[in-house]
Amino acid sequence: MNRLERFSTIFLIAGFCFFIMALLALGIAPALMTSGIPEDGGMPKEIPAEFQVYYKDLNEYHEALFLGRDIYIKEACWHCHSQYVRPVGGESMMYGAVSTPGEYENLLNRPHLFGTRRVGPDLTREAGKKSNDWHFAHLYDPRSTTPNSVMPGYTWYYDESTNPPTPKKEAIAVVAYLQQLGSWVKDGKRTVHDLNEVTLPPAEE
Amino acid sequence: MTQENSRNPLVPYGLVKAHMMMSFVVILIVVIAGLGYSMQFIDLYPLKDIAFFSPGRVRMVHTQAVAYGWLANIFFAIVLYMIPKLTNKPILSEKLGWFVFWAYNTLVVLTVVLILAGFGQAQEWGETPVILDPFIALVVVLYVVNVVTSIWRGRHEPYYVTIWYVLAALIWTPLVFVMGNFLPEFVFAGTGGATISSMYIHDLVGLFVTPIGTGMVYYLLPVLMRKPLFSHSLSLIGFWGLAFFYPMNSVHHYLYSPIPMWAQYASIIASVGVHVVVYTVVFNVIATMASDWKKVTSNVSLQFFLVGALSYLVTCIQCAVQVTLTFQEIIHFTDWVVGHSHLVLFGTFSFWAFAWIYYLFPRLLNTPIYSASLTRWHFWLSFIGIVVMDIDLLAGGLVQGFMWKSLVPFIDSVVASKPFWWVRTLSGVAIFAGTMCFFINMVMTWKESRLPKTSEVPALDSELARG
Numbered sequence: 001m002n003r004l005e006r007f008s009t010i011f012l013i014a015g016f017c018f019f020i021m022a023l024l025a026l027g028i029a030p031a032l033m034t035s036g037i038p039e040d041g042g043m044p045k046e047i048p049a050e051f052q053v054y055y056k057d058l059n060e061y062h063e064a065l066f067l068g069r070d071i072y073i074k075e076a077c078w079h080c081h082s083q084y085v086r087p088v089g090g091e092s093m094m095y096g097a098v099s100t101p102g103e104y105e106n107l108l109n110r111p112h113l114f115g116t117r118r119v120g121p122d123l124t125r126e127a128g129k130k131s132n133d134w135h136f137a138h139l140y141d142p143r144s145t146t147p148n149s150v151m152p153g154y155t156w157y158y159d160e161s162t163n164p165p166t167p168k169k170e171a172i173a174v175v176a177y178l179q180q181l182g183s184w185v186k187d188g189k190r191t192v193h194d195l196n197e198v199t200l201p202p203a204e205e
Numbered sequence: 206m207t208q209e210n211s212r213n214p215l216v217p218y219g220l221v222k223a224h225m226m227m228s229f230v231v232i233l234i235v236v237i238a239g240l241g242y243s244m245q246f247i248d249l250y251p252l253k254d255i256a257f258f259s260p261g262r263v264r265m266v267h268t269q270a271v272a273y274g275w276l277a278n279i280f281f282a283i284v285l286y287m288i289p290k291l292t293n294k295p296i297l298s299e300k301l302g303w304f305v306f307w308a309y310n311t312l313v314v315l316t317v318v319l320i321l322a323g324f325g326q327a328q329e330w331g332e333t334p335v336i337l338d339p340f341i342a343l344v345v346v347l348y349v350v351n352v353v354t355s356i357w358r359g360r361h362e363p364y365y366v367t368i369w370y371v372l373a374a375l376i377w378t379p380l381v382f383v384m385g386n387f388l389p390e391f392v393f394a395g396t397g398g399a400t401i402s403s404m405y406i407h408d409l410v411g412l413f414v415t416p417i418g419t420g421m422v423y424y425l426l427p428v429l430m431r432k433p434l435f436s437h438s439l440s441l442i443g444f445w446g447l448a449f450f451y452p453m454n455s456v457h458h459y460l461y462s463p464i465p466m467w468a469q470y471a472s473i474i475a476s477v478g479v480h481v482v483v484y485t486v487v488f489n490v491i492a493t494m495a496s497d498w499k500k501v502t503s504n505v506s507l508q509f510f511l512v513g514a515l516s517y518l519v520t521c522i523q524c525a526v527q528v529t530l531t532f533q534e535i536i537h538f539t540d541w542v543v544g545h546s547h548l549v550l551f552g553t554f555s556f557w558a559f560a561w562i563y564y565l566f567p568r569l570l571n572t573p574i575y576s577a578s579l580t581r582w583h584f585w586l587s588f589i590g591i592v593v594m595d596i597d598l599l600a601g602g603l604v605q606g607f608m609w610k611s612l613v614p615f616i617d618s619v620v621a622s623k624p625f626w627w628v629r630t631l632s633g634v635a636i637f638a639g640t641m642c643f644f645i646n647m648v649m650t651w652k653e654s655r656l657p658k659t660s661e662v663p664a665l666d667s668e669l670a671r672g
Contacts, residue, residue, distance in 0.1 A: 004441060007356065010372050019380055023452070026468050030465045033465055073325065074262070074325050076325060079261060086534075090609075099463050101463040103395070104396050105395055105396075109395035112396070116538065118609075119619075120615070148620050152261070
C-alpha cells in the first residue's frame with residue numbers, strides 16, 4: 001500500500017502536522033508579533049467632555065464602552081462596518097490615518113472587530129466626525145440623517161413613550177463606543193469630505 | 206422484501222435518514238433568512254423595528270445555518286453512509302450516533318434562537334454563541350470518534366480516495382472550531398485575533414466543507430457513471446496539495462490590514478498554490494464525466510455534479526486573481542466577495558449535496574422521487590438563481606470598489622449599488638422558489654414512502670467503482 005494512503009500518514013501528517021505547522025507559522029507567530037495588551041487594558045484614561053453628563057467616573061465610562069461594544073457585536077454592526085483603514089485606494093483621504101497594529105491592543109478589541117464588508121463606511125476613525133445628537137438620531141432612524149441609507153433603525157434602544165424618543169442607556173453606550181473609535185489619533189482624521197467648500201452634485205435616485 | 210435484504214447491515218440507515226431530513230428543514234431557514242436579509246437593502250424588509258428579527262441578527266442566522274445546520278447535517282448523513290460501506294467496518298456505536306444527532310441539532314436550534322435573542326459572537330462564520338461553543342466542540346468530537354473508529358478498523362485494506370478526505374476533514378474540523386472560537390475571543394486581541402480568525406474563516410470552508418464535499422463527489426461520481434475515476438494519481442496530488450496549502454491561506458482575508466506583511470505575502474503564495482491543486486480535482490471530475498456525456502444529460506444527480514464542478518472551477522479561477530494585492534485594493538470589502546462565497550457554498554457544495562440527496566434519499570426510503578418535474582424546477586431555478594446572483598454581485602462589487610477609490614461620498618456608492626441589490630434579491634427569489642420545490646418534493650417522497658408499496662422501487666446500489 002502506498003505510504004501516502006495509510007491511516008497513520010493521513011491522520012498524523014495531513015490531519016495534525018500540516019495544520020499545526022500552518023497555525024504556528026501563519027497564525028500564532030504573526031499574532032505574537034502584534035500582540036501585547038498593556039497592564040491597564042489599554043482603555044481610555046479620561047471621560048470625553050461631551051460624555052461627562054452621562055458618566056460620573058472612569059469606571060462607569062469604561063463599562064459603557066464595553067456595553068456599547070457588546071451591542072455592536074450582537075447587532076452585527078461589524079458585518080457592515082469595517083474597523084481598519086488600508087494604505088491603498090485613497091482610504092486615508094476617505095477615512096483618516098492608516099491603521100497600525102498597536103492601536104488595537106486593548107480589551108475592547110478582544111474579540112477583534114476588523115470586519116470584511118463595507119455596506120456602510122469604515123468606523124475606525126469615527127470619533128468626533130459627527131455630533132452625539134447626529135448619532136442618536138441616526139441610530140434611531142438612519143434615514144433621518146442620511147436619506148439613502150440602507151441601515152436598519154435600532155428603535156428598541158430608545159424610550160418611545162416620550163416625544164421625541166429618548167436614548168436609553170444602551171443607545172448612549174453605543175454612541176460612547178463609536179465616539180471613542182479613533183479618538184486616540186490626534187492628527188490625520190480630516191478627510192476629503194471635510195472640505196465642505198467643494199459640494200458634489202446630488203446623487204441621482 | 207428483497208430491497209431490505211440488499212441493505213448493507215453496516216450502514217446506520219436510520220441515522221443517515223435523520224441527519225438528511227434535518228438538513229431539509231434547515232435549508233428552509235437558510236433561504237428565508239438570506240432572502241429576508243437581502244430585502245433590507247432594497248427597503249422591503251418585512252419585520253422592521255423588531256429586535257428579535259433585526260436584519261443584522263438574521264444575517265448571522267443565515268451564514269450559521271448554512272455552515273452548521275444545512276451543510277453539517279447533510280455531510281454528517283453522507284459520511285455516515287459512505288464510510289462503513291468503504292471500509293466494510295461498522296462505526297463505533299449507533300447509540301452514540303443518535304446522541305450526536307439529537308445533541309447536535311438541539312445546539313443548531315439553540316444557536317438560531319440565541320443569535321436572534323442577541324448572543325451572537327464576533328467571529329465571522331463562527332457567530333455561534335460563546336456559551337454554546339464548548340458543547341458544539343464536544344458533540345463534533347463525539348461524531349468524529351464515532352466515524353474515525355470505522356476508518357481505523359479498516360486500516361489494513363487500501364483506502365479509497367474518499368476516505369483520505371473524510372479522515373483528514375474529521376481531524377481538522379474540531380481543531381479549526383476550537384481555534385477560531387476560543388483564541389480570538391479569549392487570548393489574542395486586535396490584530397493578533399484577526400490573524401487567527403482569518404485562519405478560521407478560511408479553514409471552515411477549506412478544511413471542513415471542501416474535503417468532505419470532494420470526498421462525496423469521488424464516491425458517487427464513479428457509481429453513477431459506472432466508470433472508475435479518471436486518475437488515481439491526480440486525486441493523490443489533489444489531496445496532499447490541499448492538506449499542505451489550504452491551512453496557510455488564512456491571512457488573505459485581511460490583506461492590507463495591520464497584520465505583518467510577510468504573513469500576507471505567504472498566504473497569497475499558498476492561495477495560488479491551492480488553486481493550482483484544485484484544478485487536479487476539477488479535471489478529474491470533468492474527465493470522468495467526459496467518458497459518457499449522454500449519461501450526464503439523463504441523470505439529475507450528474508447534472509448537479511456538473512454544475513457544481515463548473516462553479517468550483519469558476520470560484521478557483523476567481524480565487525487565484527482575487528487574492529492578489531492588486532485585486533484586493535478594489536474588491537475587498539465589496540459585494541464581490543459575497544458573490545464569491547455564494548458561488549462556493551451554494552453553487553458548488555450545496556449542488557453536490559443535492560446530487561447526493563437525489564441519489565440517496567429515494568434509496569433510503571425505497572421510494573422513487575415524488576415528482577420529476579419538481580426536480581427539474583429545483584435544478585433550473587437554483588442554477589439560474591446562482592448564476593445571476595454571482596454575476597450581479599461581482600459587477601456590483603466592482604462598481605463599489607471603483608467608486609470608493611474615486612473618493613466620492615460613501616452614500617453615493619450605496620445609491621449606485623441599489624440596482625444590483627434589486628437583482629440580487631430577485632435571484633434570491635429564484636433560489637428560494639427552487640428550494641421550496643426541493644423541500645416539497647422531498648416531503649412528498651417521504652409521505653409516499655409511508656403508504657403501502659404499489660410501484661417498482663430502485664434497488665440499493667451496493668457496488669462502488671474503485672479508482
